Amino acid sequence: MTQPLFILALPRSYTSLIAGMLGQHPQTFGFPELNLFTVDRLMEMWQDGKHDAGFNKFQRHGILRAVAEIYAGEQSSNTVEMANHWLAARQNRSGFEVFRELSEALDPLMAIDKSPAHVISSVYLERIYSAYPDAFYLHLTRHPTNQGNSVMKVQDGGYALSVNSIDYTDNEAIIDPQIAWHDINLNIMELLQKVPPRQKMHVRGEDVMADPLGSLGRICRWLGLRDDIEALEDMLHPEQSPFACVGPINALFGNDPNFLRDPVFQPHLPKQPPLRAPLPWRMDGACLKAEVQKMALEFGYHH
Structure with missing residues (x-):
C-alpha cells in the first residue's frame, strides 16, 4: 500500500494550487x-455546528466530490447523491477508516x-500521525504578512475569527491573523518533531511559485x-484536476473558492514585504510580533 502525502499548511498558503499541481503527477x-x-x-460531519468552528455543509463538499469521482468516474448531481448514500452507509466508521478505504x-x-x-488542532494532527506514522508530511508556508493579508480579504477575516486569532491590546480586541499563523505553524512543527527526517519536508510556497520545476x-x-x-510538465497544469472547478449544485466547493475561479498556474516571484513593516x-x-518574526526567519523569510 502506497503511503499518502499530507500537506500541512494554513489556508491561503498556496495550498490549493500546490496540492493541485502535485495531484497532476502521473503517480498521484x-x-x-x-x-x-x-x-x-x-x-x-453531518451534525451542523457541532465543531468549535461550526461544521458547515460546505466542508462536506470535498468528500462528496472525491467519492463521486473515484467510484463513478464523474461529478454530477446524481453521482454526488450516490456519494451521499456511500457515506451514509459508513457513518459509524472513523474518518481514518474512510480515508484508508479511499x-x-x-x-x-x-x-x-x-x-x-486539519492543522487548526493538535488533536486532528495527532489523529493523522497515529493513523499514518509512515506517511509523508509536507509543511508548506507562506510569508506571514501576505498570508494574513489574504485571509483578511476572505469574509472580512472570518477565518481568523473562527480560529480565535484575536489580539487583545489596550482594552480592544483586534482580529489579527498573525496569531493563527504563529500558533498553527507551531502545532505543525510540534507534530513534525515526532516524524522521522526522511518523511518530512518544509517548502515555502513562494519558492514553488518562482521556480516550479x-x-x-x-x-x-x-x-x-x-x-x-x-511528469513535471503535467504538474504545471493544476487546472486539469477534476477538482479544479466548481462542482455540481449539491457539492459546489471542496476547495478554495479563489482557486476554483482561477486554477491556472502562472509562475511569478511573490513580493515579500519586510518582516518589520x-x-x-x-x-x-x-x-x-517578535515571535512571529523569529519563526518567519527560521522558515527562511528575510528582514
Whole structure:
C-alpha cells in the first residue's frame, strides 16, 4: 500500500494550487479538502455546528466530490447523491477508516490530502500521525504578512475569527491573523518533531511559485516519484484536476473558492514585504510580533 502525502499548511498558503499541481503527477491522486481527521465518526460531519468552528455543509463538499469521482468516474448531481448514500452507509466508521478505504481504491497512486482544517488542532494532527506514522508530511508556508493579508480579504477575516486569532491590546480586541499563523505553524512543527527526517519536508510556497520545476522536482525525488520532464510538465497544469472547478449544485466547493475561479498556474516571484513593516490590516501601525518574526526567519523569510 502506497503511503499518502499530507500537506500541512494554513489556508491561503498556496495550498490549493500546490496540492493541485502535485495531484497532476502521473503517480498521484490529489484529493479535494476531505476534512476526515476532524471527526471521530463520519456522522459528525453531518451534525451542523457541532465543531468549535461550526461544521458547515460546505466542508462536506470535498468528500462528496472525491467519492463521486473515484467510484463513478464523474461529478454530477446524481453521482454526488450516490456519494451521499456511500457515506451514509459508513457513518459509524472513523474518518481514518474512510480515508484508508479511499486511498486503497486509488492504489498504487499516492493519495495527497491538504485539508487546512486539519492543522487548526493538535488533536486532528495527532489523529493523522497515529493513523499514518509512515506517511509523508509536507509543511508548506507562506510569508506571514501576505498570508494574513489574504485571509483578511476572505469574509472580512472570518477565518481568523473562527480560529480565535484575536489580539487583545489596550482594552480592544483586534482580529489579527498573525496569531493563527504563529500558533498553527507551531502545532505543525510540534507534530513534525515526532516524524522521522526522511518523511518530512518544509517548502515555502513562494519558492514553488518562482521556480516550479526546481521545487516540484525536489518534492518528487523526496517522495520517490518520477521527476522526468513529462511528469513535471503535467504538474504545471493544476487546472486539469477534476477538482479544479466548481462542482455540481449539491457539492459546489471542496476547495478554495479563489482557486476554483482561477486554477491556472502562472509562475511569478511573490513580493515579500519586510518582516518589520507595518501590517496592512492593522490601523494602529502595529508590525509582526517578535515571535512571529523569529519563526518567519527560521522558515527562511528575510528582514
